Amino acid sequence: MTRSPRENIISRAWPWLEAGLGLLFPPRCLGCGRAGAFWCAACDAQVVLLSGPRCPSCGRPQPKRRLCRHCREHPLRLRARAYALYQGPLARALVSLKYRPHRPLADMLGGWLSELVTRQRWTPSLVVPVPLSPHRMRHRGYNQAALIARSLAGRLGVPWDEGALSRRHETGTQVGLDHEARWHNVAGAFSAMEESVQGRHILLVDDLLTTGATLSACADALRAAGVSEVWGVAVAQAQ
Numbered sequence: 278m279t280r281s282p283r284e285n286i287i288s289r290a291w292p293w294l295e296a297g298l299g300l301l302f303p304p305r306c307l308g309c310g311r312a313g314a315f316w317c318a319a320c321d322a323q324v325v326l327l328s329g330p331r332c333p334s335c336g337r338p339q340p341k342r343r344l345c346r347h348c349r350e351h352p353l354r355l356r357a358r359a360y361a362l363y364q365g366p367l368a369r370a371l372v373s374l375k376y377r378p379h380r381p382l383a384d385m386l387g388g389w390l391s392e393l394v395t396r397q398r399w400t401p402s403l404v405v406p407v408p409l410s411p412h413r414m415r416h417r418g419y420n421q422a423a424l425i426a427r428s429l430a431g432r433l434g435v436p437w438d439e440g441a442l443s444r445r446h447e448t449g450t451q452v453g454l455d456h457e458a459r460w461h462n463v464a465g466a467f468s469a470m471e472e473s474v475q476g477r478h479i480l481l482v483d484d485l486l487t488t489g490a491t492l493s494a495c496a497d498a499l500r501a502a503g504v505s506e507v508w509g510v511a512v513a514q515a516q
């Protein structure tokens with residue numbers, strides 16, 4: 278993937294800038310705001326891991342291991358799992374990642390997801406973040422899912438490709454849409470670069486898993502480009 282000269286300057290200067298700022302302003306916890314570390318032990322203890330019986334398709338916690346209501350209505354085109362529940366300090370940290378490309382946080386989350394992928398015994402050969410819309414990408418300047426995907430790929434020892442998927446058209450936010458509208462909103466929204474993904478086993482990465490509609494639409498695009506195996510991971514599952 279090629280970068281613009283501007284991106285190159287920023288990516289080279291960033292670690293120095295961040296180290297300098299760290300000396301001037303000691304880090305504050307992204308979950309609770311306490312000074313000392315970017316993620317404190319008290320917030321870490323509040324992370325609710327997803328374990329026990331779940332939907333085999335989307336990983337949603339269920340009283341019994343069987344397809345959840347959402348997946349019976351709209352079967353997902355991949356198997357997806359989230360690491361923890363979207364709530365409390367973790368939810369606040371994930372929101373903060375949309376406003377600042379916090380590398381240490383993304384690296385910690387990549388570590389969590391590598392545990393999850395190893396536990397699932399998935400064996401991807403390429404890691405691909407869920408892309409932002411071109412408008413959001415211009416506005417934000419980075420994709421938070423790509424920060425996490427990069428760390429995850431490094432830990433798994435496989436390549437990652439931020440350009441393998443793109444959004445064909447502006448889809449608008451999924452926030453506030455009901456289940457049916459979410460599926461409608463992202464259907465056919467993505468396209469995949471055939472030469473990057475063909476013959477690969479793809480691991481999709483996102484920060485948040487809600488209905489699985491976005492991951493499923495990404496999986497559709499990948500399968501249309503000749504991919505046979507697709508999995509999806511997200512840091513947190515919305516209830």
Ligand SMILES: [Zn+2]
Pocket residue numbers: 306307308309310311316317318319320321366
């Ligand atoms: Zn904290």
Ligand SMILES: [Zn+2]
Pocket residue numbers: 332333334335336337344345346347348349
């Ligand atoms: Zn499900």
